Amino acid sequence: MSKRIVVDPVTRIEGHLRVDCEVDGGEVSKAWSSGQMWRGIETILQGRDPREAWLFTQRFCGVCTTVHALASVRAVENAVQVEVPVNAQYIRNLILCAHAMHDHIVHFFHLSALDWVDVVSALQADPKATARLAQSLSPWHRNSVQEFTAVKEKLATFVEKGQLGIFAGGYWGHDAMKLPPEVNLMAVSHYLQALEYQRTVNKINAILGGKTPNIQNLAVGGVSNPINLDSPSAINMNVLYRIKDLLDEMHAFVEHVYLTDVCAIGAMYPDWLGYGAGVTNYLAVPDLPLDSHMSEYDLPGGTIMNADFSTHRAIKRLNDPYFEGNVTESIARAWYEGDWERHPYDEETIPQYTDFQDDGKYSWIKAPRFQDNVMQVGPLAQILVGYAQKHPLTVKWLTRAIDTASAVAGIQVQPSMLHSTLGRHLARAVRAAMICELSQKHWKLLVDNIASGDVATFNEPEFRGEQIGFGCHEAPRGTLSHFVVIRDGKIANYQAVVPSTWNAGPRDSKDRPGPYEASLMGNPVADPERPLEVLRTIHSFDPCIACAVHTLDIEGKELGRVKAL
Numbered sequence: 001m002s003k004r005i006v007v008d009p010v011t012r013i014e015g016h017l018r019v020d021c022e023v024d025g026g027e028v029s030k031a032w033s034s035g036q037m038w039r040g041i042e043t044i045l046q047g048r049d050p051r052e053a054w055l056f057t058q059r060f061c062g063v064c065t066t067v068h069a070l071a072s073v074r075a076v077e078n079a080v081q082v083e084v085p086v087n088a089q090y091i092r093n094l095i096l097c098a099h100a101m102h103d104h105i106v107h108f109f110h111l112s113a114l115d116w117v118d119v120v121s122a123l124q125a126d127p128k129a130t131a132r133l134a135q136s137l138s139p140w141h142r143n144s145v146q147e148f149t150a151v152k153e154k155l156a157t158f159v160e161k162g163q164l165g166i167f168a169g170g171y172w173g174h175d176a177m178k179l180p181p182e183v184n185l186m187a188v189s190h191y192l193q194a195l196e197y198q199r200t201v202n203k204i205n206a207i208l209g210g211k212t213p214n215i216q217n218l219a220v221g222g223v224s225n226p227i228n229l230d231s232p233s234a235i236n237m238n239v240l241y242r243i244k245d246l247l248d249e250m251h252a253f254v255e256h257v258y259l260t261d262v263c264a265i266g267a268m269y270p271d272w273l274g275y276g277a278g279v280t281n282y283l284a285v286p287d288l289p290l291d292s293h294m295s296e297y298d299l300p301g302g303t304i305m306n307a308d309f310s311t312h313r314a315i316k317r318l319n320d321p322y323f324e325g326n327v328t329e330s331i332a333r334a335w336y337e338g339d340w341e342r343h344p345y346d347e348e349t350i351p352q353y354t355d356f357q358d359d360g361k362y363s364w365i366k367a368p369r370f371q372d373n374v375m376q377v378g379p380l381a382q383i384l385v386g387y388a389q390k391h392p393l394t395v396k397w398l399t400r401a402i403d404t405a406s407a408v409a410g411i412q413v414q415p416s417m418l419h420s421t422l423g424r425h426l427a428r429a430v431r432a433a434m435i436c437e438l439s440q441k442h443w444k445l446l447v448d449n450i451a452s453g454d455v456a457t458f459n460e461p462e463f464r465g466e467q468i469g470f471g472c473h474e475a476p477r478g479t480l481s482h483f484v485v486i487r488d489g490k491i492a493n494y495q496a497v498v499p500s501t502w503n504a505g506p507r508d509s510k511d512r513p514g515p516y517e518a519s520l521m522g523n524p525v526a527d528p529e530r531p532l533e534v535l536r537t538i539h540s541f542d543p544c545i546a547c548a549v550h551t552l553d554i555e556g557k558e559l560g561r562v563k564a565l
Helices: 041-045 050-057 065-080 086-115 120-124 127-137 145-160 181-209 237-267 270-274 379-388 392-409 421-451 499-504 515-519 532-539
Strands: 003-007 017-024 027-035 282-284 287-289 297-299 302-305 308-314 327-330 367-370 466-475 478-487 490-497
Touching: 003 532, 017 532, 027 515, 041 050, 041 490, 050 065, 050 478, 050 490, 065 086, 065 466, 065 478, 086 181, 086 237, 086 287, 086 421, 086 532, 120 145, 120 181, 127 145, 127 181, 145 181, 181 237, 237 270, 237 392, 237 421, 270 421, 282 379, 282 478, 287 466, 297 421, 302 379, 308 379, 327 490, 379 392, 379 421, 379 478, 392 421, 478 499, 499 515, 515 532
Parallel strands: none
Antiparallel strands: 003 017, 017 027, 282 302, 287 297, 302 308, 327 367, 466 478, 478 490
């Protein structure tokens, strides 16, 4: 007999997500993914100056700030056909890289690791044995007996006082938790270290962006950062070498802690390489532009259909018509007026709420489609697209990650196993390592270009008549795109098709489930009262529902209250 599970809200994510599952015979037989708040910023933007849009859109979310700012200025720049100086591209790229490193570290250690790591079990670990294990995996300088002993003592104090703090509310002792105590202690120690390093990398965005979150340095046509090597208030060599030091710190942590931990922990759950595939159509866009013409990139983009690399088709630039012409959104199961599927340029944003209807409308999130296909976006999509293209950096880091995981697991991990819950985690760690390496490359490109005498960072845009355009960015959670229609210098229509809309979207008019929903099919659930396994698969996408749905009360009134149990 089937049992209905409702997880509402799903925690350790940004925003309000509800997941309903029917469990039959110990596994999920049907699922619904539902965004529980309306995103209305598109309506707020109508009639505004397009040059202001990025300031609003980066407030879709408290986490995904820079990504929306970047996609927004790219959309307007595409519409007005303004060229961005190469210095501005490199400065934007450094912000992009810093944000991605921060986001990927926080996702694994602080938002999803506790689905796999039993914190309380770490109290049974031997710090000496933990140090031997950790040192066998990487040369990280903080993998010491002293460090692990101090963490164990700190954790024991929390438990004795009954004050687990950030570790409260976990499914400790759950039958699905399989890690040995020493691995748990290692992971808890690195969890605490990651709190330091996510702060470290965020300093780059504060230096270049003026503040974080919600950077202040972007502009349609470039950036507002002045470059003057003789001025203490502009970008100078002291500022640049401060950024370089921070990048070096992050490279070491990502390579020797983050990537290693994902490989080691994942290798001890080999059965989870068989769960969570869901939709195996993949979409990614290129990023990290190398020139002012946006013709060359350091991160690959493209599509793959049905997990078949032979179907791979590259997306070669951020303004590629292959992308622009093939994106639509369906509201067949979303709480908006009508039952249409349209291109974003032609969409409306008119809310029309009903109750949650299993066979009707049940979400504020729309359902994006690409050439009428359901697509999965995210680091897994980009890594698979890069692997299909034989992108050198993708092949390098993916090979290293697979070799490490295979050695720990005692089995040969194959690229085909990446179509899974654990595959998404591995791909995200690989992408973080790639971005660490590329951030140092783009730092040097910026320094070398300044040394050549070029200090330009901005070109003035021009607005006239009707101008339409779109801007893309391969954000930490996947393909992000903003579409804008401008008439006489004012925004007539604005739509954002974001990663968590692609992945968290509901069924469409053909009753095809979205990636979250499809990924849960066949997912094991040992205890319906403690649905840890459901969270494992959903968290592997790094949900950010605030970007897919949003609400605002300009009077500042309370709109709802959530109690964490």
